Amino acid sequence: MRTHEAGAMHGDFASLRPAWLGVPDDVNALLPQLWAAGVERSDEGVLRVGGIPVGELADEFGTPAYILDEDDFRARCRAWARAFSGSDVFYAAKAFCSKAVLRAAVEEGLNVDVCTAGELAVALAAGIEPARLGYHGNNKSPAELRQAIELRVGRIVADSYNEIERIDALSAELGIRPHVMVRVNVGVEAHTHEYIATAHEDQKFGFSLVDGDAHEAARRIAASPNMYLAGLHSHIGSQIFDTSAFEVSAARVVRLFAGLQDEIDEPMGELDLGGGFGMAYTSQDDPQPPVDVAASLGKIVEAECAAAGIAVPRLSIEPGRTLIGPAVFTLYEVGTVKPVTLSAGASRLYVSVDGGMSDNIRPALYDATYSATLASRASRAAPALARVVGKHCESGDIVVKDEFLPADVAPGDLIAVPGTGAYCRSMGSNYNHVPRPPVIAVRDGEARVILARETVDDLLRLDVG
Structure with missing residues (x-):
């Protein structure tokens, strides 16, 4: 029997995170093994894939979106x-x-x-x-x-x-x-x-x-x-x-x-x-x-x-x-940030993004673990223990259960979650009638849509009642 998610929130700071998750020396650093080869940070701290800043991808294609290198x-x-x-x-x-x-x-x-x-x-x-x-x-x-x-x-x-x-x-x-x-x-x-x-x-x-x-x-x-x-x-x-x-x-x-x-x-x-x-x-x-x-x-x-x-x-x-898994990351926009104070004075940031279990069911289905990084800027803030959650009406709507993000993460920031190429879009749903995100392929410095974003009109077209 799995412990209810709320049960993991109690205790001191160290007990809130898994043993393998260390406090990063640099919260902006990327672990190469988690990312596609074409993903890097610019001198300004902005995540780029194939030389294209994620902000440009968000402006052109919207969020959430799966980005394929x-x-x-x-x-x-x-x-x-x-x-x-x-x-x-x-x-x-x-x-x-x-x-x-x-x-x-x-x-x-x-x-x-x-x-x-x-x-x-x-x-x-x-x-x-x-x-x-x-x-x-x-x-x-x-x-x-x-x-x-x-x-x-x-x-x-x-x-x-x-x-x-x-x-x-x-x-x-x-x-x-x-x-x-x-x-x-x-x-x-x-x-x-x-x-x-x-x-x-x-x-x-x-x-x-x-x-x-x-x-x-x-x-x-x-x-x-x-x-x-x-x-x-x-x-x-x-x-x-x-x-x-x-x-x-x-x-x-x-x-x-x-x-x-x-x-x-x-x-x-x-x-x-x-x-x-x-x-x-x-x-x-x-x-x-x-x-x-x-x-x-x-x-x-x-x-x-x-x-x-x-x-x-x-x-x-x-x-x-x-x-396919490591070649894709999901790009989200932060909607709300909620610091939650827990027992023993410890706290956790709940960072809500504009997707969730409809575009990645694996954390809820398999208790799968993912990583995340602030993608739209660099930060000098201290690392804060965070949980990246979605917008769906489920307490189990968790995208990244445990991660250190900059303490100043704020609404409007872009968050990138690596390793989402396998079983995320293919197991996606329209829960809460949320249309599924597009898949954007980047190659040779150009981005193109290979799977279009669903729209509300797409959902209504099937509703013949």
Whole structure:
């Protein structure tokens, strides 16, 4: 049971903040690991991205707004593609989906993973070849499967016996033999939030390895003349910072892979280890560079394949949020500042911004942590413990739970929250009938809208009552 937010407010100053959050020597300093490469402070202390001051972005596009450093995103895609040269690297459309971003990912050498008809539609509108697409999801409808088969997407990841039956029947009807992978629940629990750990036994994804369902699912696909068993897929969770859990996961899925090779007529060609590698949201996070991840996973798979007596299959990997997450920050305008005096004489600044849980639900949903900085000016004021909150009618409407901001932060200031590229816009809502913010891409000193700001007219257009 999580403690109510108010319970964390009592005590002396030190007890109000987590142990990892130290009092900064310079409240204006930026931690490089939290920001896109093109983000910096000017000599006047104003945050800039790609050379453009955030004040100019706010004036032109309004706030709140998601700001994408496109060069940073493309560089991250290239880095993962190079590190896993010879393997297939998939960008997860669920993290953030737009035509411009999916197109950029493919241009930099990546494939795209989709899990709904909507994500597939965006990928197709972006001009992406269906062969570059993987289709995930635990409840793909017959219509979605029909479309995927008709388009000849690169692979369909089967998640249940019902799906295998649907794919089999549709493939026979259409006369098309799709590449199908089996999602294997390897029984490895990643050290992450329970809602984003996806390979422990008591959850909805995949076929259990322990009770033999994964083996049986693969056998059924291989036995059908209507489907081609392309390989096995496993995914143990998201926001993972080390590869130790992958060692156990790889050992188990490789053993299944090796066993199946002796039973099926056509050899499988691919092993997908999933991914979900972590990114830095705060100073406590220390993600590994892609080249280190690749080296570590390569050694693990080579060792397990050697032990199983099989050649290393073609690998695929899904880095997840680490591609798009750090490339984006959210720009807000401060509306009110409220100092709240707590017990033992300690106090906290409640800094209310013009967005909130409608543009970033993760702190309320996962107790996710974020950082923030005063973006529109430098300050000589002392650091003050602050909580950045939104404008919604919920006490849990918290954007940044714990952060040091200048004590003189005031209405009209701009606040920037880094690391909001993944699962913020894509999980956004219209709670309190607040329109969702735009996404602004900055590249080569120019800014352009890639997802437009919703308007009240957009909301009313759907209200046909």
